Every structure is written in C-alpha cells, then in structure tokens.
Amino acid sequence: MLSTRFVTGSVNWVDLGTPDMEAAKGFYGGVFGWTFQSAGPEAAGYGMFQLDGRTVAGGMAAPPEQGGPGWTVYFQSPDAEATAKTVERAGGTVAFQPMDVFDLGRMAVFNDPTGVGFAIWQPGRNKGLDAVNDPGTLCWAELYTPDAPTVIGFYQDVFGWETATMPLPDGSADYTMVNPGGAGLDAMFGGIVPLATDPLEEADGPYWLPYFAVSDCDATVARAVELGGRVRTPPTDMEGVGRSAKLSDPAGARFAVLQGERAE
Template identity: 70%
Template sequence: MLTTPYVTGTPNWIDLGTPDIDAANTFYNGVFGWQFQSAGPEAGGYGMFQLGGKTAAGGMTVPPEQGPPAWNVYFQSPDAEATAKAVEANGGRVVVEPMDVFDLGRMAIFADPAGAAYASWQPGKNKGLDSVNDPGSLAWLELYTPVPDAALAHYSAVYGWETSTMPLPDGSGTYTMVNPAGAGEEAMFGGVVPQAADPLEAQGDPYWLPYFTVTDCDATVAKARELGATVRMEPIDMEGVGRFAKLADPAGAKFAIMQGIEPQAA
C-alpha cells in the first residue's frame, strides 16, 4: 500500500491536466470533497487539490492543443538527471527534460517503451502528497500496457521495482504487482495489466490509471454520474480486495475508485 514518507520509486505525486481547472474543481469537490487552491500567478495556473487541509493532488489548465485531459503520476527520484538517462538507456523517451520547480523539487516527464506517460519528482521543499489511502486520496495505480514483461523490465531498471504475483479470483490468470526495491510486498502500490486481457482497455493507448479510495463505491459513482462523469465500468466486487469502478471525468480524464473491505470484528 502507499505510505509516507516516500522512498525511491514510490508514487509521490499526481496531477491533473484539464482544459478547465475551475470545472474540474467543481467536479472533484462534489466527488471527493477536494478544494482547489492556486499556487499563485508565478506558477502558471498550477495549484493543489486540498482535502481536509492536506494535498491530495495537483492540477492545472492544459489547452487541448497541448494534450488530452489526463491524470499524470510521478515516481520519486533521488536524481532527476540520472533517472532521465536510465529512461533513455532502457527504451523510454524523455518528453520534458529535468527542470526545477522553484525550490519545491525537480521534475521530468517521460514515456515508457510502449508510450505510456509518467514522470519523476525529485523532492525539494515539497516532499510529495500529504494524503494517501484516506478517503478521497490516491490508493493504487494500474499500468495498462501491451507487453507487461517489457514494461516491468523498463521500470525495474529505472526505479529498481520488485514484483510479485497473485492468482486472479476468476482463475483467468495472474496479476502482477510492484513495490519499491527492498520495501517488501506490504509496500505494493500498483499492478501491471496486459491490455489484451481487458476489453475495456484493449483498444486504447497504454497509460497509468489512478485509483482513489472511497467509503461507498456505488454512491460515489452515482454522484460522479450526476456531475457529468462517464462510467466506464460499473461497480464490481473483487474477492479479497473490495469494490471498484472505472470513470472518466467530464473532460475525459480517466480514473478509478476503490472501496476496500471493512475489517471483520473479532
């Protein structure tokens, strides 16, 4: 599971690029209770989605000609330049060269060998998201990719990720999970899924899908639909995991929600 403080290779930031950040604020406030706070004019419209005074995500307006609406995930790097070199040496591409973000940290944007976008954050004063796993916060990631083995080789070389597998409840195969080097399986934060195995994802481009924790999956889906979301997959149960659904916000950015299993009383 996601934890703080972060270590090398863990997801430590996530942000939304959207054509209208005010509209996005209205939507995500209704769904998760977030409040957008601008970082000021010097930040070019960038700001933070706050949840109970803690940062749950970042976001900014991105004109359509600069890219489609999307959630972007950042993995912690101790050295942005070294990470960029490792990306290129292992079949990936540097989309945005490492750059300082004031004194907050250093970022770079990449594409993996299949074209899935991701980024790195080298912390400065900003150590990462304040809130993870709590309701309305990032809890899990999934990479949909045509060739999981090639993707895992890339990210393991760049960040040192380790993997483990579990059988799928329906007996259709196995699910591959990733965790930071040396952190053990209790630090798993995401899964890697072959696109061909999921009809919903098979025809799209490779991408990282963020999951946010909710306390009531069905009620959250109903609220999101009311606010203009597209329900890409209705709520379903997964044995031993919980109940989840896949959505796209009114602008088209894809995300998912997960309601975990409540602990049983002894």
C-alpha cells in the same frame, strides 16, 4: 500499500491536466470534497487539490497539444538527471527534460517503451502528497500495457521495483504487483495489467490509472454521474480487495475509485 514515507520508486504525486480547470474543480469537489489552492500567479495556473487542508493531488489547465485530459502519476527519484539517462538507456523517451519547480523540487516527464506517459518528482521543499489511502485520496496505481514483460523490465531498471504475481480472476494472465526495492510486500502500491485482457482498456489505449479511496463506491459513482462523469466499469466486487469502479470526468480524464474491504 501507499505511504507518505516516500522512497525511491514510490508514488509520491499525481496531477490532472484538463482543458477546463474550473469545471474540474467543481467535479472533483463534488465527488471527493476537494478544494483547490492556487500555487500562485507565477505557477501558470497550477495548484493543489486539498482535502481537510492536506494536499491530495495537483492540477492545471492543459491545452490539447499537451496530450489531452488525463491524470499523470509521479514516482520518487533521488536524481532527476540520472533517472532521465536511465530511462533512455532502458528504452523509454524523455518528453520533458528535468526542470526545477521553484525550490519545491525537480520534475521530468517520460514515456515508457510502449508510449505510456509517467513523471518523476525529486523532492525539494515539497516532499510529495500529504495524504494517501484515506477516503478521497490516492490509494493505488495501475498500468495497462500492451507489453507487460517489456515494461516490467523497464521500470525495474529505472526504479528498482520488486514484483509479485497473482492470476487474474478469469485466469487469462497474471496481475503483477509492484513495490519499491527493499521495501517488502507491505509497500505494494500498484499493479501492471496486460492490455489485451481488458477489452475496455484495449479500446481506449494504455495508460497509468490512479485509484482514489472512497467509503461508498456506489454512492461515489452515482455522484460522479450526476456531475457529468461517465461510468467506464460499474461497481464490481473483488474478493480480498473491495469494491471498485472505473470512471472518467466530464473532460474524459480516466480514474478509478476503490472502497476497500473492511476487516472483520
């Protein structure tokens, strides 16, 4: 599961790019109870979504030429420059070269060999998200890809991930779960899904999908719709996991919610 004890290759940040930040504040505030804290006038509009005073995501207005509305998943790197070189050697591309973010850390943005964007965060004063797994916070990340074997090898080269597989419910392919190298199965934080197994995602294109934990999946979905969001996949039960739904916000940014199973 996700943890704030961040290590190399673990998810340590997630942020939203949107054409209308004010609308995003209202939507996510209504869905998850988030508030928005600006990072200051020098941060070009960037700021932090917070829940009970803890940072749970970032966000900023992003013009269409920067790729349109969407969530970006960040992974921890101990050396942004070295990671950028590894990305290129492994078949990916650098979208934004490593850069300092004040004294908070260093970041860079890449595309994997199939063109899916992701980012890295090399911590400085900002170590990453303050909270994960609790209702209203990030709890999982899922990659939909047209070439699972290639990207699994790519991310293993870049981050040293370890993997385990299980068959999808319909038996059409394997679901690959990932965890940081040496961290063990308890540190699994995400999955990799062949794009062709999901007609919805195949139509909309490959991407990293963030999941946010909720205490009531159906109520959250209803609230998202009330606030202008769209249901991409209605609430669905998965044995041993819980109840989840795929949504998009009013601008079209895709995300998912998960109500985990309660232990008996």
